[in-house]
Amino acid sequence: MRFVLWLVAMAVVAIGAFLLRDQVANFRYEYYAAVAILMLAVSGTFWASTAVDRIVQPASGDSRHIFTFLFIVAFILIGAATVFGLHTEWEGKNLGTLGDFLGGTLNPILTFLSFIALLLTIVLQQREIHSAKDDARSLKIERIQDRTRAEKQQFENTFFQMLNYHNSIVNSIDIWKGQTKGTLRGRECFKYYFDVMKAEYDRVDMVEERQRALHAYESKVWETFQKDLAHYYRFLYNLIRFVKQSKAVSKTKYIRILRAQISDFEMSMLFYNGLTHDGERFKEYIEFFTLFDNLPNNVLLNPRHRTFYIEGAFNESVPKQPLSFNDVDPEDEMAASAAE
Numbered sequence: 001m002r003f004v005l006w007l008v009a010m011a012v013v014a015i016g017a018f019l020l021r022d023q024v025a026n027f028r029y030e031y032y033a034a035v036a037i038l039m040l041a042v043s044g045t046f047w048a049s050t051a052v053d054r055i056v057q058p059a060s061g062d063s064r065h066i067f068t069f070l071f072i073v074a075f076i077l078i079g080a081a082t083v084f085g086l087h088t089e090w091e092g093k094n095l096g097t098l099g100d101f102l103g104g105t106l107n108p109i110l111t112f113l114s115f116i117a118l119l120l121t122i123v124l125q126q127r128e129i130h131s132a133k134d135d136a137r138s139l140k141i142e143r144i145q146d147r148t149r150a151e152k153q154q155f156e157n158t159f160f161q162m163l164n165y166h167n168s169i170v171n172s173i174d175i176w177k178g179q180t181k182g183t184l185r186g187r188e189c190f191k192y193y194f195d196v197m198k199a200e201y202d203r204v205d206m207v208e209e210r211q212r213a214l215h216a217y218e219s220k221v222w223e224t225f226q227k228d229l230a231h232y233y234r235f236l237y238n239l240i241r242f243v244k245q246s247k248a249v250s251k252t253k254y255i256r257i258l259r260a261q262i263s264d265f266e267m268s269m270l271f272y273n274g275l276t277h278d279g280e281r282f283k284e285y286i287e288f289f290t291l292f293d294n295l296p297n298n299v300l301l302n303p304r305h306r307t308f309y310i311e312g313a314f315n316e317s318v319p320k321q322p323l324s325f326n327d328v329d330p331e332d333e334m335a336a337s338a339a340e
Helices: 002-019 021-056 064-089 095-172 188-203 209-245 251-260 264-273 280-289 303-308 330-339
Strands: 174-176 183-185
Touching: 002 021, 064 095, 095 209, 095 251, 174 188, 183 188, 188 209, 188 264, 209 251, 209 264, 209 280, 209 303, 251 280, 264 280
Parallel strands: none
Antiparallel strands: 174 183
């Protein structure tokens, strides 16, 4: 495209010179010299950037051939000027005029070459500065990526350690039912909690459904098995809180892993514990992270109890409400304040 435009420009100059040739009949040689200079100037306008690019970033690795070409042109011009000056002024012994001619001719050429060399030096320095900035930017991005990977790996190590400890807490729960019935262990205990709660729920009759469910849970489950359940709730709450506070991972992925570890009857206990005063924050986490996804109705005292929670507790696609509290570690809060 550049070559085509250059040809068009040369054609325009040549046609213009041809049309105006009769008007400068008395200055024909000077006129053609001016046309040649004009064509050189136009060519320089089109090809200067290409020449500079070839010098600054040569395909062969260095710019020796470009500088060699410039030196050859310079020496040719110097030689031509010297020969022309000697031919015109030597016979008349006008050595002063000859010196002025040579100085006036050669000095602009040498000065122009020096100016070009200075410009190329500035361009090369600019490229080095930009290259250094790009390297620094790439190094910064790489460091951020390394830190992110390290934080993610540290999070995963801690998360799975906590998940293993959570399972050990579940397995450590036991209920002794007497010599004849033996001992229930682990997740079997949560089925027993539900059966006890369901029996009390069916026994009492209250007008307000939420109050009836809370009575069955608190009087028959919490008051009797608080020792085991309190430890279970506290650790599970802090495990979810740990995921919520992490900034280096996709929280949904790890919440789903955690949710897969919770049995149906564990969800039942979490469901009714979230209705208590002490479980209010846990209830918001449950709704925020959809911990009751695929919760079966048969682990609820009454299927209508699902209305005690917002739809986000059961459906991941529902927009989540922000937490009403700022659950941040005191050390992180102090660090954030110091940073500000």
